[in-house]
Amino acid sequence: MSLSGDMEEYVEVPTVLPAADFDPVADAHALRAAMKGFGTDEQAIIDILCKRSNAQRQAITEAYKKEFGRVEEGSNKNPRDLIADLKSELGGNFENVIIGLMLPxxxxxxxxxxxxxxxxxxxxxxxxxxxxxxxxxxxxxxxxxxxxxxxxxxxxxxxxxxSGPFQRLLVMALQGLRDNYAYDPVKAEEQAQILYNAGEGTVGTDENAFVEILGHAGQRHAYLIFQEYKKISGKTIEQAMESEMSGELLHGLLAMVKTVHNRPAYFAERLEVAMKGLGTDDDALIRIIVSRCEIDLANIKFEYERINGRTLLSAVKSEEEAGETSGDYRNALLALIGSA
CATH class of the missing domain: 1.10.220.10 (Annexin)
Structure with missing residues (x-):
């Protein structure tokens, strides 16, 4: 999305959908079979848990408890629990993906x-x-x-x-001070001028002005501010902030700005940061894929390819070739990303 023209709307498209003909009891038995005895059938676990919705995984957890959680009277054993069993059988980043999926x-x-x-x-x-x-x-x-x-x-x-303006920015996000329905072109023009005067138009930067205005602005109103800012400055709001600020406050404000423009593109950029250079930020890679796969991961895939000229699938596969992601961990990520 550019700063010119109308704000784009998009339909969120997940990569993980509820399975048809879902049978939580059958899945619970299949998972138990994959974990009991010597060795673990990791692919069976991937085929079930990476291809069910979160609500279906919760149903599987309940079915597993009912089917295998009974303990004989007088026994000192703990009731069998699916997450506990998965933790005992899996390890490393593969475990982190699967356990992440099991949580709401x-x-x-x-x-x-x-x-x-x-x-x-x-x-x-x-x-x-x-x-x-x-x-x-x-x-x-x-x-x-x-x-x-x-x-x-x-x-x-x-x-x-x-602490400081960064703390204020996060607290405003938690308090829900944005009005996502109100937008005022006249006020947006005034606020764009205030932001220019607080940054590019003066020596030093009034960071609090950026926090207060952007922390309160809903998506549509913020978009108007960004349009007006470019008319005043000739720069995008992102370019202006990057020249005036640094550190966590800059990252927080940029995240707000980028998600106003294009939320999937923001997450696509975060995925690329997690995989580029030496080493992979596995925590970030897992966190984004697990938390977005039932919301808009298909949109993120599209933006990733548009921005980087390669598919997200190929990027994760190339991490395996570099020794960064491998085996069951990689297969679980690829299942969540989907082939299409």
């Missing part, structure tokens, strides 16, 4: 956020990717799952782990 998406994202903040240091890239790129209704669900899992609010933990 909001719970999975909540766990990723907690992982990014716990211990020494904070992975700001994960906070940005999850909180600055998603619609507010998704963020509400993630925040609720976070509080249920960890007993503290996501907002409180974000405030405890971040």
């Amino acid at each position: 998406t909001d719970e999975y994202c909540a766990k990723q956020l907690h992982k990014a903040m716990k211990g020494i240091g904070t992975n700001e890239d994960v906070l940005v990717e999850i909180l600055c790129s998603r619609p507010y209704d998704e963020i509400v669900q993630i925040a609720a799952a976070y509080e249920k899992l960890y007993g503290s609010t996501l907002e409180a933990d974000v405030q405890g782990d971040t």
Whole structure:
């Protein structure tokens, strides 16, 4: 999407759809057969869990518990649990993909956020990717799952782990201060001028002005601001911010801007960053594919090929050839990405 012309609309297209003729009990038995005895049939696990919707995986978990979770009276054994059994049989990045798929998406994202903040240091890239790129209704669900899992609010933990304008940007995303329905061309022109005066038009940068305006602007209104900014400056808002700012605040603001223009393209760029250079950022690769496969991964695939001149499938396969992704881990990713 360019800064000229009308804002494009797109229909979200997933790569993982609910399986037809779904039988959770049959799947539960097939998974148990794949894990019992010597060795594990990893391909059978991929063929089932990577080709079912999240709701179907939850149904399989319940069926597995009913079929195999019974414990004899007086026994000190724990009831058999599908996720526990998968963890005991799998390992490494393959385990991370499969266990990620077994969690409801909001719970999975909540766990990723907690992982990014716990211990020494904070992975700001994960906070940005999850909180600055998603619609507010998704963020509400993630925040609720976070509080249920960890007993503290996501907002409180974000405030405890971040500071300054970056903290304000994340908190605004959590509080849902954007009005996604209102847009005002006159106000957009005024705000574009304020942003120009706060950055390019002065010595130094008033970062708070960018946070307050972009943190409140819904998608349509933000798009008008970006159009007006280019008329004033001759530069895109992205170019202006990249010349005026740096660090996590820049990344957060850019994520908001890019997802206004084209959310799938933003995630396509994130996937390329995860795979380029020496080594693969497996956490990012897994997180994006697992969390978007039932939302818009087909759109992300399209944008990835448009931007990079190669398909996402070929990119993941080339990572295997370089020794970065391999075996069952690679096969699980490819199953989620889909061939078409």
